[in-house]
Amino acid sequence: xxxxxxxxxxxxxxxxxxxxxxxxxxxxxxxxxxxxxxxxxxxxxxxxxxxxxxxxxxxxxxxxxxxxxxxxxxxxxxxxxxxxxxxxxxxxxxxxxxxxxxxxxxxxxxxxxxxx
Amino acid sequence: xxxxxxxxxxxxxxxxxxxxxxxxxxxxxxxxxxxxxxxxxxxxxxxxxxxxxxxxxxxxxxxxxxxxxxxxxxxxxxxxxxxxxxxxxxxxxxxxxxxxxxxxxxxxxxxxx
Numbered sequence: 001x002x003x004x005x006x007x008x009x010x011x012x013x014x015x016x017x018x019x020x021x022x023x024x025x026x027x028x029x030x031x032x033x034x035x036x037x038x039x040x041x042x043x044x045x046x047x048x049x050x051x052x053x054x055x056x057x058x059x060x061x062x063x064x065x066x067x068x069x070x071x072x073x074x075x076x077x078x079x080x081x082x083x084x085x086x087x088x089x090x091x092x093x094x095x096x097x098x099x100x101x102x103x104x105x106x107x108x109x110x111x112x113x114x115x116x
Numbered sequence: 117x118x119x120x121x122x123x124x125x126x127x128x129x130x131x132x133x134x135x136x137x138x139x140x141x142x143x144x145x146x147x148x149x150x151x152x153x154x155x156x157x158x159x160x161x162x163x164x165x166x167x168x169x170x171x172x173x174x175x176x177x178x179x180x181x182x183x184x185x186x187x188x189x190x191x192x193x194x195x196x197x198x199x200x201x202x203x204x205x206x207x208x209x210x211x212x213x214x215x216x217x218x219x220x221x222x223x224x225x226x227x228x229x
Binding site for chain 2: 004006009034042043044045046091093094095105106107108109110112
């Protein structure tokens with residue numbers, strides 16, 4: 001399989017600050033990356049689809065101004081949680097697609113965000 | 117909206133036993149995927165299914181894409197302690213966008229040595 005690296009693995013931040021999470025495909029170029037959010041003991045919910053060189057596509061109910069996504073290169077997408085609140089605390093996971101099809105997507109190890 | 121029903125929600129089994137879990141959807145899917153997630157980690161792809169009726173194995177794991185295209189099952193044979201984790205089914209339904217991978221709620225597997 002392919003390797004997707006997510007950084008940081010965990011982060012604690014104060015309310016009102018912004019946090020950036022990086023998702024890198026290490027051994028392949030990913031034209032498409034996906035960002036998910038997972039609450040404890042729940043399933044993964046797709047937040048947005050990130051396409052290299054273009055604007056991200058957000059799922060219904062996801063605030064694009066709060067969750068800023070940048071996919072500046074074929075190996076890196078970033079998710080910035082702006083003006084974080086405690087309710088933003090969650091496990092954020094990215095996946096990267098080799099050929100643009102979700103069926104060939106591989107997941108990062110996730111980022112545990114805690115907002116205090 | 118699209119829904120995926122995954123069952124059972126949790127399983128407690130003895131080492132060496134076989135395990136079976138399944139997912140059903142309200143719509144026709146054109147891809148079924150099975151993932152395993154360990155605590156604090158991202159999901160790891162176990163098996164991908166692309167055609168109705170397809171039966172695919174990966175070691176002790178076997179998964180099938182249902183003929184109706186609305187269901188899939190995953191079997192684990194001769195379970196071992198390292199099989200412990202949460203197993204998710206996921207799929208893309210016909211007509212869905214490329215990024216719209218829907219996940220089941222997961223099956224938590226516990227294996228008693």
